[in-house]
Each structure stands twice: as structure tokens, then as C-alpha cells.
Amino acid sequence: MLINGQPSHLISALDRGLQYGDGLFETLAVINGKPALLDRHLERLVAGCQALGMVQPDINQLREESRAEAAQTSRAVLKIILTRGEGGRGYNPASTMTPTRIIHTTPWPDYPDDHARVGVAVRLCDTRLGWNARLAGLKHLNRLEQVLARAEWSDPGINEGVVLDGADNVIEGTMSNLFLVKSGQLITPLLDQCGVKGIMRQVVIETARDLAIKAEEQQVRVDDLKAADGLFLTNSLIGIWPVRVFDGVEYPVNLIDQTLLRTVISKGFATV
Numbered sequence: 001m002l003i004n005g006q007p008s009h010l011i012s013a014l015d016r017g018l019q020y021g022d023g024l025f026e027t028l029a030v031i032n033g034k035p036a037l038l039d040r041h042l043e044r045l046v047a048g049c050q051a052l053g054m055v056q057p058d059i060n061q062l063r064e065e066s067r068a069e070a071a072q073t074s075r076a077v078l079k080i081i082l083t084r085g086e087g088g089r090g091y092n093p094a095s096t097m098t099p100t101r102i103i104h105t106t107p108w109p110d111y112p113d114d115h116a117r118v119g120v121a122v123r124l125c126d127t128r129l130g131w132n133a134r135l136a137g138l139k140h141l142n143r144l145e146q147v148l149a150r151a152e153w154s155d156p157g158i159n160e161g162v163v164l165d166g167a168d169n170v171i172e173g174t175m176s177n178l179f180l181v182k183s184g185q186l187i188t189p190l191l192d193q194c195g196v197k198g199i200m201r202q203v204v205i206e207t208a209r210d211l212a213i214k215a216e217e218q219q220v221r222v223d224d225l226k227a228a229d230g231l232f233l234t235n236s237l238i239g240i241w242p243v244r245v246f247d248g249v250e251y252p253v254n255l256i257d258q259t260l261l262r263t264v265i266s267k268g269f270a271t272v
């Protein structure tokens with residue numbers, strides 16, 4: 001683990017990331033010792049810093065440190081955490097604070113390989129996401145909603161949970177974004193009030209549009225999920241998981257256009 005560029009496991013208890021969840025993070029796949037889509041993740045981090053009014057990090061330094069940390073392993077998860085830093089008075093942040101950089105790898109999760117092939121089982125969570133247009137889309141450090149939603153089930157046969165907002169709109173999975181396949185077109189929930197704008201979600205939208213497959217962000221309700229031809233989940237580690245069953249409804253898992261699937265996987269796990 002690198003903390004501010006130095007091998008360490010320790011940060012100050014006064015760091016605002018711990019005190020207030022005041023910061024951002026990225027989770028990347030490491031493949032053959034290299035982080036996948038590193039530049040896209042760093043761009044999202046910089047955009048998040050702008051949105052939160054944090055001091056801009058040195059991107060070249062973050063890139064070098066991320067590559068150095070990833071090079072210690074072959075297949076792993078790389079996490080980049082950037083907090084606003086240490087200090088300020090209560091909630092009031094000082095404008096000059098130096099961000100804290102935490103970069104570390106963890107073992108690759110033991111997701112069975114066949115999830116991508118045979119699909120996954122998904123439930124509907126009770127925990128709701130709160131609206132906050134200023135935080136919507138950001139991968140900020142406040143993840144209590146996801147922690148509570150994920151704690152709702154312990155059945156290992158359930159692979160993911162769909163989370164709604166307080167107005168019954170479908171937003172995403174606890175750790176993933178969600179797409180509906182309907183008459184060959186793709187629909188993904190609007191994330192203007194809550195939810196994380198995932199990197200893999202963006203790769204899917206861009207790739208679909210390149211292939212002239214309509215891909216739209218829309219308001220989505222649970223009935224829309226149940227009426228869809230198919231569903232799939234995305235994130236930077238899983239790539240694409242088709243949904244086999246959601247809340248008692250079964251779906252075919254081979255509905256995703258094969259060119260789209262192959263292109264998303266090759267783009268989504270590219271290491272240069």
C-alpha cells in the first residue's frame with residue numbers, strides 16, 4: 001500500500017476521508033500487472049475533485065504510483081483513494097489542504113468465471129438511495145447506502161441487488177450499473193439525482209453508439225425491468241454480467257449483441 005507515495009498502512013485519524021467520508025475513490029482491474037482503463041479512472045477522479053472543490057491531484061504522480069503498485073501483482077484489484085486531506089475546522093474545509101493519496105491492491109475477487117456466461121441472480125433491495133444532485137454520479141467515499149443494501153442478503157446464490165431511490169426509480173446495483181435490453185436497444189437508468197456513473201457503463205454506452213445500437217438514459221421503474229427482454233450489470237471488475245433471474249422473473253442471457261459484448265470486454269479491460 002502506498003500512502004502519499006510511501007509504503008505504509010497508516011493515515012492520520014484526523015484525515016477527512018475517515019472523519020467525514022470527504023473524498024473519492026476508484027476501483028480498477030489489474031491485468032498482467034497493469035491497471036485497466038487507468039486514464040479514464042483518473043479523469044473521473046479529477047472531475048470528482050472539481051465537483052467537490054478539492055485541490056487537484058498531480059495526475060502524473062497518481063498514474064505512476066498506480067502503475068508501480070499494480071506491477072507488484074499479476075491479477076488484482078487496484079483501489080485509488082483520494083481524500084481532501086487532514087484538517088480544516090469541523091466540516092469547514094480549508095481551501096489549501098493537500099489531498100491524501102492511498103493506492104493499494106487487493107486479491108482478485110473469486111467471482112465464478114461462468115457468471116459472464118450463464119448469468120447471475122439478482123434481488124430487489126429495500127434500502128433506498130437518497131437524492132443529491134451535487135453528489136449524483138460521483139464515486140465519493142460515502143458508501144453507507146451500498147453497505148446497508150449489500151447487508152440485506154447472505155444467500156450466496158444471490159449475486160447482486162437492485163437499488164431504487166425514494167421515488168421508486170430503479171438506479172443501479174449495489175456495486176454495478178444496470179442496463180435493460182428492449183427490442184435490441186439499450187436503456188440504462190438516469191443518474192441525475194443519485195447513483196455512480198460507472199466507467200464500464202460509459203464504455204457500454206459509447207460502444208453501443210459506435211455500433212449504431214441505440215443506448216439511452218431514461219427513468220426506469222421495476223415494472224420496466226420485469227418487462228425487459230434482458231438485463232445486464234456492469235462494473236470495472238465484472239465487465240458485463242447478464243442477469244439470469246431478477247426478483248422471480250427469468251431472462252435469456254444471450255440477448256446482448258455479440259459484437260457489443262466482445263468490444264466492451266476488449267475496451268473495458270484494455271491496459272494501455
Ligand SMILES: Cc1ncc(COP(=O)(O)O)c(C=O)c1O
Binds near residue numbers: 146172173175237
Ligand atoms: C454503487 C456503484 N455503482 C456503479 C459501479 C460501477 O462503476 P465502474 O463501472 O466505474 O466500476 C460501482 C462500482 O464499484 C458501484 O460501487
